[in-house]
Amino acid sequence: MVQRVAIIGAGSSGLASIKCCLDEGLEPTCFERSDDIGGLWRFAETAEAGRFSVYRSVITNTSKEMSCFSDFPFPEDFPNYLHHSRLLEYFRMYAEHFSLLKYICFKTTVRSVRKHPDFSTTGQWDIVMETNGKVASAIFDAVMVCSGHYGDPHLPLDSFPGLKKHFKGQYLHSWEYKDSASFQGKRVLVLGAGNSGGDIAVELSRVAAQVFLSTRSGTWVASRISDHGFPLDMIFTTRFNNCVESFLPSAVMHQLKLKKFRAWFDHANYGLIPQKSPNLMLIVNDELPSCILCGAVVVKPNVLEFTENAAAFEDGTVEENIDVVVFATGYTFSFPFLEESVRSVCRSKFSLYKYIFPPSLEKPTLAVVGLLELTGSIMAGSELQARWVTRVFKGLNRLPPANRLMADIAKKKQHLIKQGLSSKESKIKTNYIGYMDEIASCVGVKPNVLLLFLMDPKLALEVFFGPCTPCQYRLTGPGKWVGARNTILNQWHRTLKPLRTRVIDDSSNRSSVFQWLRVLGLPALLCASLLICKYSPQLWFPRVRLGASPICKMGFMKGGL
């Protein structure tokens, strides 16, 4: 029976894993290489080899309501999107509140994780770790790998002829980038338009002589600020929207998304329009379009080659006098401490059962937590994974037999191939609500919305039409939290709280009525319309020829009727 659990890493996934172990009565020991918690989100002045590194100005791109641990909301006065220092503050509050620190061995590096000789009967692991040069070993009943996947910079120097041989300027990876101080007056080429590339290009454009942003595939850009100033993810990541998305043909959904993206700015005019699937690449950046509009950032295609001081691009253009190239080309990951038989499986999240469990272990006593790219908060996803994993370890939830795990993995890979996406494309983002509900079903904590409409309609309205916050997975089942209902009902209040720093009249009441009308009324109307369109179109368009209706023109009814 599993009792002692080794947790590798004390970032957000590691902290959640310690807490979940404690909730299930397991004994966690967390090994953290550095001297503090926070992982990726703990800023350091210089990048250290093998450690995560963020830049000084980085701000989350998912909002506080959507990113919190499910039974520990952010303080209501925290801003909606958080600077790394505020997020770290929150982690410290979480660790303190649940007394997690005493389970962490700091400055301890895990060197190896190997199956114990009796693994097939006990499922145990031999772990070797090093603290201040001293090597020790111990046997654990189970292992949670929470060491993150942004530690190894991907620096594709060989993909750019002339860079190493001819280019005389400086180059660095975004992993090394801290701030714009040393870029004053320089001509900078940022390679890669992911979230890092977008942020760095915008920041540098304030001090550099010129910034070029080169993108190979293009990207959609969304603002953190959505309709009426509410956080983007709170407005769009709703069960209602998810229903509409699964209900509508994907071509129609594609068109609706394009329309939404174009409403802010035309991505083709700004040189950013993606060449591949619309779901593949979306970055969150509030200022990039404005920087492009003002000429402070100039978008370029992929680089063909470098000469001594210039970059030649695929469209035949050349930019001379490039001083610095910033490779914002992403990250790779590895788990060097795992024994080869397990490490080879963990090279891709798509080879793991529900991105967590290596499928062919005789005992399910090793799990990877947080190896995720979601269309919502990774923190929330990791915490839910940890809840499931600890219950599997404890024997409260069971995994299907290995052949079914393999079949599930194969089916998902097949689905990707069908969509034209290779399973190697690590940045494919999985649908947030779909994934959360899938894991929640395994744990037994997926809210039953229909039942909720009968039992608690006020809450059900928020759960269905409002943002799908992590607290929704604390309403029922194991780990049910008594504060979840209130947290959900007060989410809009907590969103507005840090903004209400200059209240001049009582228009707040009016605006909250409008907010409700907008959040609930319009989607409900749309929902009803779609259902009518699908099942009784003549009710909606009694005398109108279907093909000529405005809704048909918008593409809503394509295929379905």
Ligand code: NAP
């Ligand atoms: P990323 O999302 O992997 O983006 C890397 C970019 O580099 C892509 O645009 C990719 O282009 C390009 N690239 C890679 N190899 C290339 C090559 N050989 N030639 C040309 N282009 C190449 O990496 P990231 O932006 O560093 O982000 C890493 C993770 O951190 C992501 O999950 C991101 O969301 C997160 N992040 C979050 C924040 C925030 O919360 N504010 C900020 C920064 C990063 P293709 O699309 O053509 O492959």
